[in-house]
Amino acid sequence: MLASQKQQIIDLFQRALAPIVDGTGLQPAVALERPRDPSHGDIACNIAMQLAKPLKKNPREVAQAIVAFLLDNRGQLIESAEIAGPGFINLRVAAAAKQAVVGEILRAREQYGRGSAGAGRKVMVEFVSANPTGPLHVGHGRQGALGDALSSLLEAQGYDVTREFYYNDAGVQIGNLALSVQARARGFKPGDAQWPEAAYNGDYIADIAADFLDRKTVAASDGKPVAASGDPDDIDSIRRFAVAYLRHEQDLDLQAFGVRFDNYYLESSLYSDGKVAAAVDALVKAGKTYEQDGALWLRTTEYGDDKDRVMKKSDGTYTYFVPDVAYHITKWQRGYGKVINVQGSDHHGTIARVRAGLQAVGLGIPQGYPDYVLHKMVTVMKNGEEVKISKRAGSYVTVRDLIEWSSGDAVDEAGERDLTRGRDAVRFFLISRKADTEFTFDVDLALSQSDENPVYYVQYAHARICSVLAQWGGDEKSVSADTDLSPLTSPREAALLARLAEYPEMLQKALDELGPHQVAFYLRDLAGELHSYYNAERVLVDDAALRSARLALLLATRQVLRNGLALIGVSAPARM
Numbered sequence: 001m002l003a004s005q006k007q008q009i010i011d012l013f014q015r016a017l018a019p020i021v022d023g024t025g026l027q028p029a030v031a032l033e034r035p036r037d038p039s040h041g042d043i044a045c046n047i048a049m050q051l052a053k054p055l056k057k058n059p060r061e062v063a064q065a066i067v068a069f070l071l072d073n074r075g076q077l078i079e080s081a082e083i084a085g086p087g088f089i090n091l092r093v094a095a096a097a098k099q100a101v102v103g104e105i106l107r108a109r110e111q112y113g114r115g116s117a118g119a120g121r122k123v124m125v126e127f128v129s130a131n132p133t134g135p136l137h138v139g140h141g142r143q144g145a146l147g148d149a150l151s152s153l154l155e156a157q158g159y160d161v162t163r164e165f166y167y168n169d170a171g172v173q174i175g176n177l178a179l180s181v182q183a184r185a186r187g188f189k190p191g192d193a194q195w196p197e198a199a200y201n202g203d204y205i206a207d208i209a210a211d212f213l214d215r216k217t218v219a220a221s222d223g224k225p226v227a228a229s230g231d232p233d234d235i236d237s238i239r240r241f242a243v244a245y246l247r248h249e250q251d252l253d254l255q256a257f258g259v260r261f262d263n264y265y266l267e268s269s270l271y272s273d274g275k276v277a278a279a280v281d282a283l284v285k286a287g288k289t290y291e292q293d294g295a296l297w298l299r300t301t302e303y304g305d306d307k308d309r310v311m312k313k314s315d316g317t318y319t320y321f322v323p324d325v326a327y328h329i330t331k332w333q334r335g336y337g338k339v340i341n342v343q344g345s346d347h348h349g350t351i352a353r354v355r356a357g358l359q360a361v362g363l364g365i366p367q368g369y370p371d372y373v374l375h376k377m378v379t380v381m382k383n384g385e386e387v388k389i390s391k392r393a394g395s396y397v398t399v400r401d402l403i404e405w406s407s408g409d410a411v412d413e414a415g416e417r418d419l420t421r422g423r424d425a426v427r428f429f430l431i432s433r434k435a436d437t438e439f440t441f442d443v444d445l446a447l448s449q450s451d452e453n454p455v456y457y458v459q460y461a462h463a464r465i466c467s468v469l470a471q472w473g474g475d476e477k478s479v480s481a482d483t484d485l486s487p488l489t490s491p492r493e494a495a496l497l498a499r500l501a502e503y504p505e506m507l508q509k510a511l512d513e514l515g516p517h518q519v520a521f522y523l524r525d526l527a528g529e530l531h532s533y534y535n536a537e538r539v540l541v542d543d544a545a546l547r548s549a550r551l552a553l554l555l556a557t558r559q560v561l562r563n564g565l566a567l568i569g570v571s572a573p574a575r576m
Contacts, residue, residue, distance in 0.1 A: 001042065001043070001093055001097065001098065001101075001498070001501050002097075002100060002101055002104060002501055002504075003504055003505060005077060005093070005097055005100070006032060008077055009032060009043065009077065009078070009091070010030045010032065012069070012070055012073060012074075012078075013030040013045065013047065013066065013070070014030060015069065015073070016065070016066045016069035016070060017030075017047070017051075017066065020051070020055070020062060020065055020066070021051070021055070024054070024055065026051065026054060026055075028047055028050065028051055030045065030047050031045065031046075031047075032044070032045055033045070035090060040084060040090045041080075041082075041090035041091055041092045042091060042092050042093045042098075042498075043090070043091040043092075043093065044088055044089070044090050044091075045088070045089045045091075046087070046088055046089075047066070047089070048060070048062040048063035048066060048083075048087040048088075048089060049063075049086060049087045049088070052087065058087075059086055059087030060083055060086065060087045062087065063083045063087045063088075063089050064083065066089060067081045067082070067083060067089060070089075070091070076094055076096060076097065077093065077094055077097050078091055078092070078093065078094060079091075079092040079093060079094040079095070080092045095486070095488075095489065096485075096486070098494065098497045098498065098501070099485035099486070099488055099497060100485075101497055101500050101501040101556070102481075102483075102485055102488075102497070102500070102552050102553055102556040103481040103482065103483075103485070104481075105500060105556040105559050105560060106479075106480065106481040106483075106552065106555060106556055106559070107481045109559060110559075110562075110563060110566075112503065112504070112559065112560065112563060113156065113503045113504040113507050113560075113563060114156045114157070114158075114504075114507075115156070115157045115158060115504070115507075115508065116157070116158040117157045117158060117508075118154060118157045118158040118159030118160075119158035119159075120158075120160075121158075121159055121160065121337070121338065122159075122160045122162070122335055122336050122337065122338070123154055123159045123160070123161055123162070123336065123337075123338040123339070123340065124161075124162045124163075124164055124331055124334075124336040124338075124339045124340070125147050125150055125151045125154070125161060125162070125163055125164070125339075125340045125342065126147075126164045126165075126166055126339070126340070126341045126342070127143045127144065127146065127147025127148070127150075127163070127165075127341070127342035127343075128140050128143050128144050128147065128165055128254070128259070128261075128342075129143075129165055129166040129167070129168070129343070130167075130168075130250060131167075131168045131169075131173050131174075132167055132168075132169055132174075132177075132242075132243045132246040132247045132250065133173050133174070133176070133177045133200060133246065134200060134202060134204060134246060134396075135204060135246070135249050135250065135253060135398040135399070135400070136250050136253040136254070136398060136399045136400075137396045137397060137398055137399070138377075138378045138380060138396075138397050138398075138399065138402055138430075138441065139344055139375075139377045139378060140253075140399060141257065141378070141399040141402060141426060141430055142375050142377075142378055142430045142435075142439070143342050143343070143344070143375065144254065144257055144259045144399070144430075145257075145259075145426070145427045145430035145431045145568070145569070146342050146373060146375060146430070146431055146435055146516060147163070147259075147342040147373075148163070148258075148259045148427075148568075148569055149427075149431050149516035149519065149567060149568045149569065150340065150342065150373065150511075150514060150516050151163050152566075152567045152568070152569070153507060153510055153511045153516060153519075153567065154511065156507055156511075156567065157507075157508070157511055159338075162262045162263060162336070163260065163261045163262045163263070164261065164262065164263045164264070164265055165261045165263070165264045165265070166264075166265050166267065166327065167247065167264060167265065167266050167267060167268075168267050169243055169266050169267055169268045170267045170268040170270075170271060170323070171267070171320070174239060174243065175239075176196070176198045176199060176200065177200060177239070177242050177243070177246075178235055178238050178239035178242060179196045179198075179199060179235075180196065180199040180200045180201075180205045181205055181208050181209050181212060181238050181241075181242045182209075182232060182235060182238050183195055183196055183199060184205050184206050184208070184209035185209040185212055185213055185232040185238070186232050189206075204246075204249070208241070208242050208245050208246070211228065211241075211245065212228040212229075212230065212237075212238060212241050212242075213228075213230055213232070214228070214230070215227065215228050215229065215230040216228055218241065218244045218245045218248050219244060219248065223244060223247065226240050226241050226244035227241075228241040229241075252400075253398065253399045253400050256399070256400055256403055256419060256423065257399055257403065257423060257426070257427070258423055258427070258569050259569070265327070265330075267323055267327070270323050270326045270327060270330075271323070275326045275327075275329070275330060276318060276322060276323050276326045278326070279322070279325050279326040279329055279357070279361065280296070280311060280312065280318075280322065282361045282362065283298060283311070283357065283360055283361055284296075286360055286361065286362045288302070288360040288361075289311065293314065294314035295310045295311075295312060295313055295314050296310070296311045296312035297309065297310055297311060298310075298311045298353070298356065298357060298360065299356075299360070300352065300353050300356035300357070302356070302360070303352070303355065303356035303359050303360065303367075304352060304356070305352040305353055305356055306352075309321065309353045309356075320350075321350050321353045321354055321357070322357075324350060324354050324357075325354055325357035325358060325361070328354060328358055328365075328369070328370060329358065329361060329363065329365075331370070332358070332363060332365050332369070333363075338371070339369065339370035339371065340370065340371045340372070340373060340514065341370050341371070341372050341373070342372075342373045342375065342435075343372065343373075343374055343375075344374065344375060344376075344377065345374045345375065345376050345377075345436070347372070347374060348374055351372055354370075355367065355368070355369065355370075371514065373435050373514050374435065374436060375435035375436065376435070376436060376437060376438050376439065377438075378430070378439050378440070378441050379438070379439070379440045379441070380397045380402065380440075380441050380443065381440055381441065381442045381443065381444070382405060382443040382444065383443075383444065384444070399426070402422070402426050402441065402443070403419050403422040403423050403426055404419065404422060405422065405443045405446075405447075406421065406422035406425040406426055406443055406446040406447060407419045407420075407421045407422030407423075408421065408422075408447050410422075420571055422446070424455055424459070424570045424571055425446040425447075425453075425455050426441075426446070427568060427569045427570055428454060428455035428458070428520060428568065428570050429441055429446060429454075429455065431516050431517050431519070431520050431568055432454060432517060432520040432521075433517055434515060434517050435515070435517070449576070454520070454524050455570065456576070457524060457527050457528075457531075458523045458524060458526075458527040458561065458565065458570075459565075459570075459571070459572065459573055459576060460527070460531075460576050461526070461527035461530040461531060461557075461561060462558060462561045462562065462565070462572045462573065462574075463573055463574060463575055463576040464530070464531070464534055465530070465554045465555075465557060465558040465561075466558070466574040466575070467575075468534075468539050468540070468554060469551070469554065469555075469558075471540060472539075472540055472551065474551075476555060479548060479551050479552050479555055480552075483548050483549060483551075483552040484545060484548070484549060485549050485552060485553075486549070487543075487545050487546040487549040487550075488549050488550070488553060490536070490537060492529075492532055492533040492536045492537055493533065493537070493550075493553065495529050495532070495533075496529045496530065496533050496553065496557060497553070499525060499526050499529045500526070500556055500557060500560055502522070503522065503526075503560050503563070503564070506518055506519070506522045507519070507567075516567075516568065519564055519567055519568050520568065522564065523561065523564045523565065526557070526560060526561065526564070527561070530557055530561075537550070539551065539554060
């Protein structure tokens with residue numbers, strides 16, 4: 001049922017209730033649900049049971065008054081209304097009203113399901129934000145899939161979205177990176193007595209060192225070229241070159257993953273531009289800090305934290321949440337009244353202190369700023385065995401590993417290796433569970449061409465429709481939004497129509513709950529309805545009217561599959 005039709009029915013209920021609650025002060029909210037048993041109808045409402053007690057009436061008596069009004073004013077929308085049990089109201093929607101979704105989809109095309117609730121509002125989604133100390137691992141991949149899909153959901157509701165990548169290019173980990181590359185450049189390797197204890201051990205460190213010694217030049221997508229000096233004693237040059245090298249590598253990972261960013265922000269700039277110092281000064285002036293044991297503390301307990309937190313240690317260095325506060329002050333000052341951070345669940349402990357710092361700084365930043373989507377890490381299975389992830393050991397699975405493995409031996413029309421299949425599988429899989437649940441990525445499943453593989457199952461539904469349309473061979477433009485849909489009367493057609501109508505409401509719910517996994521759930525359900533319909537009914541029948549109606553239904557289904565897949569960055573192939 002279309003959202004506009006649902007609202008019409010709610011309005012009818014409200015009109016029916018007006019004389020019933022007149023003078024009582026009651027303001028009942030009508031909620032419509034789908035009955036658990038389809039044989040009970042299309043819509044169920046328990047408002048009569050809710051009102052019975054305050055009205056001191058029998059719930060069936062209240063329901064009878066409501067049903068009488070609905071039947072007298074149903075127009076072309078309601079086919080029947082009846083009372084069940086102690087006072088449930090069950091409605092059946094008229095067939096023409098159910099079929100109307102096809103015309104709406106064929107008129108709206110790519111815009112079907114989109115809204116304007118966020119028009120004129122800026123929102124920033126920060127995600128991935130990896131330290132430039134190594135390639136992107138599968139945890140970053142989950143962030144990339146979640147953040148990009150969430151950004152697309154926001155854009156679908158009219159928001160002006162900025163995708164931002166925050167580089168943690170300052171601090172101890174960057175120093176360790178530089179020392180690691182320097183050790184490799186001097187000819188040492190993991191296990192040698194001269195190898196730094198906190199060094200990164202991956203093979204990529206050797207690659208960076210080799211290019212540094214060769215005096216190569218590298219640049220990240222938004223940075224200036226950085227030329228290596230080639231001198232193993234030049235630690236500053238090593239640091240600059242290693243960070244630029246790994247930023248470039250991460251750019252390549254993101255390109256392979258089909259994820260783009262509008263802006264890159266460097267943690268180091270917060271220090272060089274004086275923003276960290278300014279944030280600390282503002283907190284001191286606001287009276288939200290105190291000194292103890294040679295350290296500077298923030299009174300985070302005033303804002304719900306379980307204890308106060310150290311901002312500046314006795315050695316003069318800042319704790320890691322301080323630049324986060326300064327960074328989010330810049331987000332607020334850049335006009336982003338809504339900010340969503342997609343981060344690993346290990347960031348849970350920083351939420352309270354970052355929010356406390358933002359409230360304490362006295363800029364009017366609201367209590368719940370920013371929003372967070374925290375995700376759990378990913379376990380990778382390949383050939384029936386878990387692939388261990390250990391960043392320090394250098395044996396972790398990268399995003400590009402996962403894409404290449406999941407692509408199998410696919411090649412494009414030019415005979416080149418085609419990574420589209422792998423990218424699609426990785427992106428679909430990584431949003432197919434709620435962010436806060438554990439997830440196991442099974443490479444063997446991603447490669448399988450079976451109903452058990454969810455991305456294959458959904459893409460095959462789209463390809464099946466394309467196959468039927470190719471067999472038909474007609475002009476798709478001849479199937480218009482005004483096609484007579486009255487022949488669509490079978491149970492399978494009714495189920496498919498109902499699922500198509502759910503799409504806009506699903507998108508809004510997914511956004512409200514910051515849960516893009518719901519798009520993947522919906523697409524799998526829609527594909528299931530399509531496959532069931534395909535197996536139960538012939539589309540290219542001799543009856544011209546029935547054939548046209550069924551072709552229109554398939555075109556509408558294909559459009560919604562395309563729309564949903566595009567939102568999560570997955571392709572919609574015409575052949576499988």
